[in-house]
Amino acid sequence: MQVIRALFDGYKIKPIEPIKTKKKTEVIVIFPDDVERFAPEKARRLLRGSGRGEKLTEKLLKSRNEDIKLEGR
Numbered sequence: 001m002q003v004i005r006a007l008f009d010g011y012k013i014k015p016i017e018p019i020k021t022k023k024k025t026e027v028i029v030i031f032p033d034d035v036e037r038f039a040p041e042k043a044r045r046l047l048r049g050s051g052r053g054e055k056l057t058e059k060l061l062k063s064r065n066e067d068i069k070l071e072g073r
Contacts, residue, residue, distance in 0.1 A: 004017040013029065038046070 002020055004015055004019060006013050006015045006017075008014075008031070
């Protein structure tokens with residue numbers, strides 16, 4: 001799946017990023033809600049502890065070891 005940014009002027013959708021396909025294809029258009037923007041510090045504070053009990057560090061280390069093996073290092 002490819003994601004690009006575009007502008008909607010009320011009539012047409014105009015891409016502001018290049019589209020990496022020239023063939024005719026089906027697309028999904030999503031209009032984001034006017035969401036509150038958070039400063040990075042506040043966002044980190046809100047996310048703190050959200051992955052508790054999921055062993056995210058172990059999963060990351062395992063994935064990185066697999067990447068290193070694939071890279072042939």
